[in-house]
Amino acid sequence: MKLLVTGGLGFIGSNFIRLILKKYPDYKVVNLDIQNYAGNPNNLKDVEDNPQYGFIKGDICDEKLVEDIFSTEKPDALVHFAAASHVDRSILGPQEFVRTNVLGTQVLLDAARHHKIGRFVHIGTDEEYGSIQQGSFRETDPLNPSSPYSSSKAAASLLALSYFNTFHLPVIVTRSSNNFGCNQYPEKVIPLFITNLIEGKKVPLYGDGFNVRDWLYVLDNCKAIDEVLHKGKEGEIYNVGGDNEFSNIELTKLLLKFLEKDASYIEYVKDRPGHDRRYSLDCSKIKEKLNWQPKFEFNYGIYLTADWYRKNEWWWKPLKSGEYLEYYKKQY
Numbered sequence: 210m211k212l213l214v215t216g217g218l219g220f221i222g223s224n225f226i227r228l229i230l231k232k233y234p235d236y237k238v239v240n241l242d243i244q245n246y247a248g249n250p251n252n253l254k255d256v257e258d259n260p261q262y263g264f265i266k267g268d269i270c271d272e273k274l275v276e277d278i279f280s281t282e283k284p285d286a287l288v289h290f291a292a293a294s295h296v297d298r299s300i301l302g303p304q305e306f307v308r309t310n311v312l313g314t315q316v317l318l319d320a321a322r323h324h325k326i327g328r329f330v331h332i333g334t335d336e337e338y339g340s341i342q343q344g345s346f347r348e349t350d351p352l353n354p355s356s357p358y359s360s361s362k363a364a365a366s367l368l369a370l371s372y373f374n375t376f377h378l379p380v381i382v383t384r385s386s387n388n389f390g391c392n393q394y395p396e397k398v399i400p401l402f403i404t405n406l407i408e409g410k411k412v413p414l415y416g417d418g419f420n421v422r423d424w425l426y427v428l429d430n431c432k433a434i435d436e437v438l439h440k441g442k443e444g445e446i447y448n449v450g451g452d453n454e455f456s457n458i459e460l461t462k463l464l465l466k467f468l469e470k471d472a473s474y475i476e477y478v479k480d481r482p483g484h485d486r487r488y489s490l491d492c493s494k495i496k497e498k499l500n501w502q503p504k505f506e507f508n509y510g511i512y513l514t515a516d517w518y519r520k521n522e523w524w525w526k527p528l529k530s531g532e533y534l535e536y537y538k539k540q541y
């Protein structure tokens with residue numbers, strides 16, 4: 210099988226490519242990535258020379274490039290990770306989110322349709338459903354996104370599903386909860402807090418700290434996407450969660466414990482506008498139909514993650530300068 214992966218230099222995409230190359234030695238993977246601030250070649254340095262792997266630098270919004278890639282590479286399936294993904298950045302500048310997440314997805318869908326791709330797996334997010342006070346969202350629930358980011362992702366997943374209904378394109382959508390693990394850009398809460406604590410800096414906790422997220426170790430998500438790619442049903446949506454709901458203050462206290470710091474390192478800061486209170490997914494469908502379960506226990510996943518950031522300062526230190534600092538100056 211030849212797989213086209215978009216956004217494979219990002220956090221989840223790079224972990225997914227590594228899993229596929231290891232698990233399927235006869236597969237070829239072509240990675241199309243724009244290589245922007247979060248698309249980091251260091252994420253796949255270890256596979257750069259692997260003959261199964263090929264890299265193309267480019268933008269998913271570039272129709273001609275995407276058309277050329279489909280004509281020359283003739284992929285059997287596509288897994289679409291490429292997206293602008295950080296909520297705070299979408300509040301500072303929504304346009305890039307609509308461009309990449311909505312228009313980029315449409316360009317890929319059209320090329321996939323013309324070239325009759327065998328499978329189009331679109332990676333969505335639990336944020337598309339919006340916030341829920343009690344209970345959990347099922348795949349059949351209506352979408353109610355709050356931020357420019359989640360709205361652009363909701364638009365993209367609905368667009369993808371419309372290509373199944375209208376053109377019979379074999380689309381499948383996954384919606385996953387908050388991923389964490391190694392190689393995550395240090396703007397997301399877990400790597401930001403871990404690296405700040407390693408640097409002896411405080412951690413900026415938004416609002417009252419009682420917003421709840423469900424945490425999913427990235428390898429569990431990659432294994433779910435692998436199941437969906439090979440066994441998922443066309444036209445369907447699969448929720449993917451970690452069964453690990455924690456408030457941000459609970460998460461912060463755990464990180465402080467792992468990094469051997471006390472509560473004086475917490476700095477309560479102004480809340481994120483439109484900050485969703487709680488995300489929660491009902492994942493019984495993927496568990497029952499595809500026999501998938503999250504395997505990584507939360508504390509163990511946090512231990513692995515903190516340990517990785519401790520040992521890999523060469524990876525994250527350069528990222529916390531330049532463009533990163535400009536972004537943080539704008540935010541606070």
Ligand code: DAU
Nearest residue numbers: 294295296334335336386387396397398413414415420457
């Ligand atoms: O739910 C899945 C989503 O998870 C993905 O679709 C998004 O791409 C990803 O960015 C993530 O969105 P969140 O907004 O939930 O993640 P983030 O790491 O930005 O924030 C997690 C929680 O921590 C959220 O309640 C806001 C809070 N937070 C975040 C940052 C960056 C803080 O309290 N302080 C911070 O500095």
